[in-house]
Amino acid sequence: RIGPFLIGPLLGNSPVKCISQYLVRKEGTGKYFMAKVFTENQKPGETRSGKMLLHTEHSLLSLLSSHPGVIRQYGLFKVRTDGRIKDTSCNPTSGDVTPRVGLIVDCLVRHEKSVATNNYLNLQQHVIQVKRLSEREALRIFHSVVSVIVSLHKMNVVHRDLKLGNMVLDKRTRKITLINFCLGCHLNSERDLLTDQLGCPAYISPDVLSDKPYAGKPSDMWSLGVVLYTMLYGQFPFYDQAPKKLFAKIKTAEYSIPSSGQASANTNDVIHGLLTLNPLKRLTAVEALDSIESCAAAWYVLRTPTTPAQVVPDVDD
Known part of the structure; x- marks a missing residue:
């Protein structure tokens, strides 16, 4: 899970290689969103790059939150590694320990959970x-x-x-x-x-x-x-x-x-x-x-x- 969001299947092709997109549902509701998360099995440098990209998008979407025509974001949350998404971004041997986070945005991709x-x-x-x-x-x-x-x-x-x-x-x-x-x-x-x-x-x-x-x-x-x-x-x-x-x-x-x-x-x-x-x-x-x-x-x-x-x-x- 990512914060209060339960993780579902992968969604479409990500715009960048080091980030994967998942369908998520907010716990206790029938509302679905998209989560952007570091892609698994990335090298330490690519993990840092993925984290930077997510923080950049979060920052810009926060700045543009009141603008029509711009996708809405709902925050950055830590990824809880319960087996659904393997946490391979922390690599103690390399000295690079990067907690995984996911950015939650509106899901503007077709999926079977919502007509x-x-x-x-x-x-x-x-x-x-x-x-x-x-x-x-x-x-x-x-x-x-x-x-x-x-x-x-x-x-x-x-x-x-x-x-x-x-x-x-x-x-x-x-x-x-x-x-x-x-x-x-x-x-x-x-x-x-x-x-x-x-x-x-x-x-x-x-x-x-x-x-x-x-x-x-x-x-x-x-x-x-x-x-x-x-x-x-x-x-x-x-x-x-x-x-x-x-x-x-x-x-x-x-x-x-x-x-x-x-x-x-x-x-x-x-x-x-x-x-x-x-x-x-x-x-x-x-x-x-x-x-x-x-x-x-x-x-x-x-x-x-x-x-x-x-x-x-x-x-x-």
Whole structure:
């Protein structure tokens, strides 16, 4: 068990290797949540990394607790090792004794214990299912996503792992919730620069790949450009099975809009504004939101053709 939560089965794929996700139920209730716990059999350094990621996510979600569109957390609790989860993180011979803890968050993954979770679908799964979204639906969803990012950036919080798989759609309400803040960062000021290379390869910005200190907010916005492009065209703007070739395309912003003409010129301009090499000229969250609202207003007088679509490749993070 983890605090007052009883541990159930593993849930889905974790966003990072050193953390596992479990379905848990709060004792004495029928309420289910997700617990994020250190993965078993990790090396001491990876255990420390996992603990740091959990504490980072807990800290950021606590800061953002009142913000709509952000997954809710319910605290960090010690893992009681009763055999359900083996406590392999304490290694006396290595001198690394790290008590295991679990972070409890809302469960936005389908599971058999609650029919309500049938409404949850991350956007990666959604795009794979429908192949690509209509311009109207893509703009509606993207507006919701960027609205959340505006709030985060105003608080100097950067997510650093924005991708379709970290955005959960409630099919009933059509609302979006951002998840997996373990790679995020709370900047001290607008002038703060980052140096570490984090994120999913297909969504990573040229700033992160530059081997130079970079600003976190423009990097988030680049990732959102990849999100919008992929929703509209059913494929990534930058893709190659070889990481070096993929990163070379990203560093030069080597992409093109498919000739199918799925989206209007105004919407494509938003993509171009987000996938701009110079981070100082890239659209900010506020600018992107204004542009999306203009696109949505103009969209109703435009007709978009229907053409065969590609399926989004399921890139392994």
